[in-house]
Amino acid sequence: MKDTNSIQQSTSFGGIKGGFTKAVRLYGKEDLRLEEFELPEIKEDEILAKVVSDSICMSSYKAAKQGPDHKRVPDNVHENPIIIGHEFAGEIVQVGSKWQHKFRAGQKYSIQPAIYYEGGPMGILSAPGYSYQHIGGDATYVIIPKDVLEQNCLLAYDGPGFYPASLAEPLSCVIGAMHANYHTKPGSYIHQMEIKEGGKMAILAGVGPMGLAAINYVVNRKDRKPSLLVITDIDQSRLNRAAEIFPVKWAKENGIELIYLNTGNVENPVEKLKEISGGGYDDVFVFAPVAPVVEQGDAILAHDGCLNFFAGPSNPDFSAKLNFYNVHYLYTHIVGTSGGNNDDMVEALEIMSEGLDPAGLITHIGGLNAVAETTLNLPNIPGGKKLIYTHKNLPLVAISDFEEKGKTDPFYAELAKLVAKTKGLWNVEAEAYLLENAPEI
Numbered sequence: 001m002k003d004t005n006s007i008q009q010s011t012s013f014g015g016i017k018g019g020f021t022k023a024v025r026l027y028g029k030e031d032l033r034l035e036e037f038e039l040p041e042i043k044e045d046e047i048l049a050k051v052v053s054d055s056i057c058m059s060s061y062k063a064a065k066q067g068p069d070h071k072r073v074p075d076n077v078h079e080n081p082i083i084i085g086h087e088f089a090g091e092i093v094q095v096g097s098k099w100q101h102k103f104r105a106g107q108k109y110s111i112q113p114a115i116y117y118e119g120g121p122m123g124i125l126s127a128p129g130y131s132y133q134h135i136g137g138d139a140t141y142v143i144i145p146k147d148v149l150e151q152n153c154l155l156a157y158d159g160p161g162f163y164p165a166s167l168a169e170p171l172s173c174v175i176g177a178m179h180a181n182y183h184t185k186p187g188s189y190i191h192q193m194e195i196k197e198g199g200k201m202a203i204l205a206g207v208g209p210m211g212l213a214a215i216n217y218v219v220n221r222k223d224r225k226p227s228l229l230v231i232t233d234i235d236q237s238r239l240n241r242a243a244e245i246f247p248v249k250w251a252k253e254n255g256i257e258l259i260y261l262n263t264g265n266v267e268n269p270v271e272k273l274k275e276i277s278g279g280g281y282d283d284v285f286v287f288a289p290v291a292p293v294v295e296q297g298d299a300i301l302a303h304d305g306c307l308n309f310f311a312g313p314s315n316p317d318f319s320a321k322l323n324f325y326n327v328h329y330l331y332t333h334i335v336g337t338s339g340g341n342n343d344d345m346v347e348a349l350e351i352m353s354e355g356l357d358p359a360g361l362i363t364h365i366g367g368l369n370a371v372a373e374t375t376l377n378l379p380n381i382p383g384g385k386k387l388i389y390t391h392k393n394l395p396l397v398a399i400s401d402f403e404e405k406g407k408t409d410p411f412y413a414e415l416a417k418l419v420a421k422t423k424g425l426w427n428v429e430a431e432a433y434l435l436e437n438a439p440e441i
Contacts, residue, residue: 019141020038020039020141021037021139021140021141022034022036022139022368022390023037023136023138023140023142024085024136024138024139024368024371024375025081025082025083025084026063026064026073026077026082026083026084027081028077029064029065029069032084032371032376033081033372034368034369039134039142039143042094042096042143043096045096045146045149046143046146047092047093047095047103047143047149047154048092048141049090049091049109049142049143049144050090050091050093050140051088051137051139051140052089052162052389052390052391053088053090053162053163053165053166053387053390053431054085054087054088054137054138054371054388055088055137055166055167055169055170055361055387055388056085056386057086057087057170059129060084060085060086060129060375060378061379063084063129064375064376065376073130073131080133082129082132082133082136083129083133083134083135083136083138083142084129084130084136084137084138084371085129085138085139085371085388086113086136087113087167087168087170088110088129088138088166088390089108089111089157089162089164089165089168090109091107091109092106092107093141099149103154103156107156108157108158108162108165109154109155109157109165110155110165110166110168110169110345110349111128111137111144111148111153112155112342113130113153114127114153114339114341115128115151126147135148137166137388137390138371139368140390140391151342152342155345155346156349157353158353159349159352159354161428161431161432163358163362163426163428163431164359165349167213167358167361167362168349168358169339169340169345169348170210170213170361170385171213171217171340171348171352171358171361172339172340172341172344172345172348173210173337173339173340173344174210174214174217175217175344176339176340176341177214177285179194180308180335180337181194181195181283181306181308182306183196183282183304184304184331194224195224195282195283195306196226198227199227199281199283200226200278200280200281200283200302201218201226201228201230201283201285202229202230202231202232202273202277202284202285202300203229203231204232204285205233205286205287205290206231206233207233207238207241207242208238208287208384209361209362209363209384210287210310210361210384211231211242212242212361212384213358213360213361214285214287215231215242215258216357216360217356219246219251219256220254220351225254225256227255227256227257229251229256229257230259230260230261230273230276231258231259231260231261232260232261232269233260233262233263234262234263235264236265239260239261244423245423245425263296269296270296270299273296273300280300280301281305282304282306283305283306283308284297284300285308285310286307286309286310287310287311289311289312289313291319291320291321295320295321298334299323301326303330303331303332304330304331304332305330305332306332306333307332307333307335308335308336309335310336312338357425359422359425359426360425362384362387362399362425363386363399364381364384364386364387364396364398364399365387365426366387366388366389366394366395366397367389367390367391367395367439368390368392368441369393369394369441370388370395370396371388373396381396383398387426389438391441392439392441393438393439393440394438394439399419400424402416411437414437415433415434418433
């Protein structure tokens with residue numbers, strides 16, 4: 001086997017020749033293979049990059065299950081396999097001559113995978129992690145093609161660590177949802193985009209990983225905030241954990257009244273929610289594709305209230321009731337968002353560089369060797385994001401299990417100590433320890 005950490009350089013326009021990478025490649029339905037292969041020399045309009053971390057997404061599971069039937073996966077993937085993974089970050093190794101004015105070796109980066117590039121291999125549907133042979137998150141080294149570069153989808157990251165940049169894409173989904181909500185003024189047909197400044201907001205089923213990211217973003221925003229933020233769930237342990245990570249006192253210091261409510265313990269959740277808000281909510285976000293939750297969200301909307309259906313259902317026939325009397329007389333309305341755009345990614349990276357830590361999204365840590373099995377079994381693995389360090393050989397382990405594994409393994413014992421400093425959340429210090437001490441793939 002070749003040493004994947006040694007990339008041989010050639011003299012032509014600073015290119016790379018004879019460089020080997022290890023990657024998890026998709027050959028067909030449920031056919032994922034961890035392989036080592038040689039990357040071609042980069043062209044003048046390409047960039048060679050080292051991948052450090054990748055966050056496994058449910059979208060990768062769908063691509064792996066559907067194979068060439070997936071709209072972003074090429075039909076000939078059995079002959080020309082693609083690298084999976086699209087929530088990744090790392091360091092630039094070498095820059096082709098056409099991009100040396102903008103990027104340099106040693107820069108940390110993140111990728112906006114939704115490139116909307118009509119000249120890509122799949123037209124407008126092409127995306128890293130689905131459509132390309134030489135770029136994807138679950139690899140040690142990749143070649144960033146002109147498709148990504150020309151659409152400004154390679155984004156520099158100046159913040160601490162690498163995992164925040166891997167989570168920029170999921171955080172951008174939350175940011176995009178907030179920006180997509182809208183409100184109106186009497187007598188005007190102009191939609192005023194954004195959540196209502198100083199308004200009342202509810203996030204239903206809001207203590208999962210994406211809900212935690214939303215709480216973090218809403219309270220940390222500098223430009224626009226609600227005055228009231230109510231977070232609901234039916235699992236008290238999850239609510240308690242959310243309140244531990246994001247205390248009510250912390251939100252109050254940032255100008256927001258934060259309330260956690262177990263709607264499973266309330267006889268009439270709608271009435272209780274309305275009582276808390278004094279009548280209704282300007283912005284409601286539904287974070288679970290469950291019809292009663294959607295209907296609950298609709299029922300608590302105030303005049304001109306906006307319901308954002310954030311959760312993506314797997315059932316194409318999913319539906320829920322909507323009060324059209326309120327649509328007509330109270331001007332209530334509904335929007336749906338799926339992913340963020342480039343501006344949302346840039347905002348995510350900026351606020352993380354300023355100190356916002358998205359670690360609440362992460363529940364598991366693993367190495368490149370764990371990717372195939374994790375991806376194919378993702379719906380059956382509880383918790384939030386499964387973060388992969390692509391140069392490492394590690395099983396997938398829940399952060400909550402570090403202490404137990406540490407009883408027999410000093411590596412996990414040290415990780416348990418490090419995450420204990422941040423209330424059990426992954427952190428930059430733990431990442432640095434892992435990168436220094438975990439076995440190489």
